[in-house]
Amino acid sequence: xxxxxxxxxxxxxxxxxxxxxxxxxxxxxxxxxxxxxxxxxxxxxxxxxxxxxxxxxxxxxxxxxxxxxxxxxxxxxxxxxxxxxxxxxxxxxxxxxxxxxxxxxxxxxxxxxxxxxxxxxxxxxxxxxxxxxxxxxxxxxxxxxxxxxxxxxxxxxxxxxxxxxxxxxxxxxxxxxxxxxxxxxxxxxxxxxxxxxxxxxxxxxxxxxxxxxxxxxxxxxxxx
Numbered sequence: 001x002x003x004x005x006x007x008x009x010x011x012x013x014x015x016x017x018x019x020x021x022x023x024x025x026x027x028x029x030x031x032x033x034x035x036x037x038x039x040x041x042x043x044x045x046x047x048x049x050x051x052x053x054x055x056x057x058x059x060x061x062x063x064x065x066x067x068x069x070x071x072x073x074x075x076x077x078x079x080x081x082x083x084x085x086x087x088x089x090x091x092x093x094x095x096x097x098x099x100x101x102x103x104x105x106x107x108x109x110x111x112x113x114x115x116x117x118x119x120x121x122x123x124x125x126x127x128x129x130x131x132x133x134x135x136x137x138x139x140x141x142x143x144x145x146x147x148x149x150x151x152x153x154x155x156x157x158x159x160x161x162x163x164x165x166x167x168x169x170x171x172x173x174x175x176x177x178x179x180x181x182x183x184x185x186x187x188x189x190x191x192x193x194x195x196x197x198x199x200x201x202x203x204x205x206x207x208x209x210x211x212x213x214x215x216x217x218x219x220x221x222x223x224x
Contacts, residue, residue, distance in 0.1 A: 003032035003097055004080030004179070007088050008070040010039040015089040015223055020053050022091045030097050033057065036088075037074040039064040067172065068188035068197040075182055083182055087173040089223040090117075099218060100176050103164075111185075111210030112177045112202060114170035115218040116161060125222060129156040129214040130169035132203060159214060167214035168206050172198030173222050181210065 005023055009016050016036070023034050034056045038044065040063050050058055059073060071085055082101060086092070104110045117125040131154060159165040175198065185204050188197045202212055 001031050001033060001079040001081070002101070003027070003030055003082045003084065004075070004078035005032065005034045005084045005086055006071055006074035006078065007034065007036045007086050008039065008067055008074065009036055009041060009044065009088045010064065011041045011043040012088050013041075013044045016044065017049065017052075019086070019088050019090055019092075020049070020056060022093075023086075024053070024055070025094050026092050026096045028094070032080060032097070033078070035059065035074045035077055037061065037070040039066070039070055066190070066193035068192045068194075069190035072187045072190060075179065075187060078179055081178060081180075083177060083179050085172060085175040087222065090173060091221040093219065096218065100215070103213070103215060104176070104178070107211070107213070109210045110177075111181060111205035111208075111212045112170050112175045113213050113215055114167065114176075115174055115214075115220050116216045117171065117173060117220055117222040119222065119224060124161050125171070125224070126155040127171045129159055129167045129216075130154060130171075130199075131156050132168045132206075133199060156214070160216065162216040164213065164215045164217060166211050168212060169199055169202045170212055170214065172201075173224075174220055175201070177205075181205070184208065185210075 036056055037059045038061060040061050046058055075083055100113055114128055117128045156167055185208055189200050205212055
């Protein structure tokens with residue numbers, strides 16, 4: 001199998017349905033699968049979803065494991081050579097995966113690939129591309145008037161919104177790599193419940209000698 005999409009869900013029924021619809025379209029010409037790991041939601045009718053999306057594998061958990069551990073559970077079940085960590089409140093475009101797989105293969109020691117994320121008003125999410133956090137640039141994120149530098153900013157301002165370039169830190173809403181690399185790095189650190197785990201995984205990938213990339217010519221809607 002070529003690709004596995006891993007979606008961790010928690011009480012977002014309408015967003016999840018829209019996301020799965022977009023994944024179905026994106027996988028039409030790809031040998032792939034979708035795995036949903038649900039963290040014990042109380043507001044999602046999984047019987048109806050399983051009827052509408054019979055091709056999707058739903059892993060229903062009996063407790064809320066958090067984002068990191070739930071993704072690891074999903075990747076453990078994955079059969080794909082490539083994996084996509086995807087938030088349930090996203091909409092992916094058609095013809096997405098040929099471009100990602102071709103790009104991943106074209107670079108030496110490519111780690112994770114992120115894309116341009118926008119909200120429903122078309123506004124760009126700056127966290128799509130970030131520099132390695134430091135005390136200084138993290139302070140400047142909170143108090144932007146103290147740092148207008150493009151090179152030392154929390155967000156990777158030196159790379160344009162629509163550019164494709166190396167990028168140390170990506171966002172967990174959309175992270176594409178191979179299953180082999182994911183486990184070589186150790187996957188998400190399950191000690192994180194939610195937030196920060198994408199920074200940790202991105203940085204760990206760079207420390208292992210891989211290079212992460214931001215691909216600004218691909219746009220994904222993220223309701224956030």
